[in-house]
Amino acid sequence: MSNVSQPALGSKLRNINFGFDRFSGLYIWGLFIVVFAIWVPDSFFDLDTAQGLASEKSIIVLIALALMIPLAAGAYDLSVGATTNISAVVVAKLQTDAGWPMWNAIAMAVGTGALIGIINGFVVVKLKVNSFIATLAMASVIASAIIIITGQRQPIPPMDKPWLNLTQYEVFGFQSVALIVLAFAFIFWWFMQHTPPGRFIYAVGGNPEAARLSGVKVGKWTWVSLIISGTTCGVAGVLYASLIGVSLTFGGSLLLPAFAAVFLGSTQFLPGRFNVWGTVLAVLVLATGVKGLQLATGQQWLESMFNGVALVAAVSFAVWRQNRSKARARSKELAGRETK
């Protein structure tokens, strides 16, 4: 029976240990920085590298955050990449070809993302199609829609100052896109950790039946999570178009890095739970690792390889940790259980 006091003891120990279980990502990040600073000191330990990395990865962070919300509610959104893509197409085309004012075009692009979220939610909640299937199909539909809208011609975003300044205005050497995404991260963190809807979304993802019996409207919050995800991808598309430009197919390559980041993030800070700062940290760790290796070896295939391996490693690590702590809890319960 002595192990009943284990959790209390554990939390006491946590105060003096180095938090390897919850903050391993920070250590790995530090390790990457040190290793590459020694390995390729000239190119890696360069402020430009850090700033370039920050803006380049900001958009991945935003898409990963978008994806995190439905995942927390237990629903997949495989259309995040495609939604980002169509939003970028819309915002560019409306300005250049239709001559819309910038902010109207942005509103339309974000609205397109929201509409996709609403349709995803309808298919998942009302038609009861598995979210994996529904959003995979949606990604395919969006890909066609992009071709219809553009007639296969790559839209050229405007080149005027306000449009470029949206993401490339420099603040302390960092581009404004990083600050916008940081602001989004704070809003998402506040929403998920400090408001009742955040609790409801986690509850739906944790155990939908228990959530329903607790008075949580499972369908509503699943739907809301998909709308948030679509809308956020609408924003991500606008930022992408302003920062990098538009192609007809860039969206597909954003999906896997986002997934890898969210799952890797679920092993950090609040283990076992998809969370904002874990996700942000995961993007940074992955990006630093990839960048360093690229600088050191010059290989271009590293990024996909790194993300793929990291996704599998993150998920297997999370499963292993969960099983371990559950096994502990079970053996404790068996020891103290009454006879049946």
Added chain:
Amino acid sequence: MSGSLNQEGQAASRPALSATHLSKAFGGILALNDVSLEINASEVHALLGENGSGKSTFIKILSGYHRPEDGGEVLINGEKLTFASPTSTYDLGCRFVHQDLGLISTSSILDNLYFNAGFPTRLGTIQGRSARKRAAVDLEKVGLSIDPRQLVANLTPSMRTGVAIARALLNDESSHVRLLVLDEPTATLPQNEVESLLNIVRTTAQSGVAVLYVTHRLDEVFQIADNITVLRDGSKVATTPTSSLDRRELINLLVGTEFEDIHVESQNLHSEHGADVLTVENLISGPLDRVGFSARPGDVVGFAGITGSGRESVLGATFGATPRDGGTVVIAGATIPPRKPANSMAAGMAYLPPDRKVSGGFMDSSARDNVTISNIQKFWRGFNINRKAENREVAQWFSELGVRPSGAIALPLFGFSGGNQQKVLFAKWLSRTPKVLLLDEPTQGVDVGAKAELHRRLLKAASDGAAVIISSSDVDELAAVCHRVYVMRDGHIVKQLDGSALTVANITRECLGSQEEKSE
């Protein structure tokens, strides 16, 4: 059967199962106390006993799950069983069919039969025709003549059980089936299906297999069993041929003759009753057939009944957890729409589901999140959730209910023992101060200390003015805490017990009563 080991020639006279001096203690409490049992080939032997009598423990020893205390021995057809070894159990020829049959309903009978045992194949391809032929033979053994290509989903419940039995009886080269254990096979079967299942069991026994038949339904015991063993409080009360007993004698063996005068705590509650706060009329849902009851503030009302009686469905249908096909539920004048838990809660109902792992709790979330999920708006202060107030309230519930480890409000729910998990879920609903508190199996899998604490709390809720409705398979619990108990059988309330008639023995008697008695 002494010296059976050197009587190789008399294999036929060896008992299929010979268990001697089996005991099992959990934490110093004897769940099984020196039980011996013998079953011959082709015999159907009924094992009877109330919940907690030691039946499950006995079966779990046979199945290799528990290891009995030293001194116990089990021989299967004369060969000694290695304890706590499921493979030894299987190799010696013991097979188990549980209430949850473990069939895949979207697959065919054929696939279900051979998923485990293996299909007849040539070069890795399943040989359809010979597989079907073999399946027909295997189904014939349990008296089923059905096309093995049918989907399990399309079968009647008794046929499904038959398929599960046929699968259990599949012989492989290494072991010959000696003993079949059926754990409450009829619990969830409709009355008209029971007869066909009993035929399946008879056919099985005639093929030379010994059958250990565990049930709560006395009618079928008299129809099928050759011998009966009754367990009570972990000890064997009797083993007798079925023909030597009548129904009343059997009930007396089950219930015991001594009067268990448990202190009826609820009778000391003085509640200023007044008008009904909950009225349920003509409730139709699952097995329930026009069930009606009501409760006043301060009442503690119990529902008793064996599995399949409808007792398990009453509270879920009342709350709206499960669909309702008819009937009305009225709380304090407001009619509650079916299948809308949020509306039921808004009207003042609270519902503790029977299975905390599946539908009660968020096992991966902290205890705090579990307590406040259905009441989180209370802590919203315009911009964020007031964590301090939230933590304070949860900590208060922790100390009030004596949750261990104390103060661990951030620990995930799976880190608590069963009793403490249940306390956390109690806190969740009590914190809403409901008008009507529905508790389904409130103390299942909970240790004795936690049980007393939970009982004390639910009585306090009643004395504070809530109507408390308990559905429980634990008859002692119902007798101990309820003002009155409704006994259910076949989807109806057949008896209301209160006052001095509210005893463990009476509840059990009524639960086990048969159709015929009711019409007499």
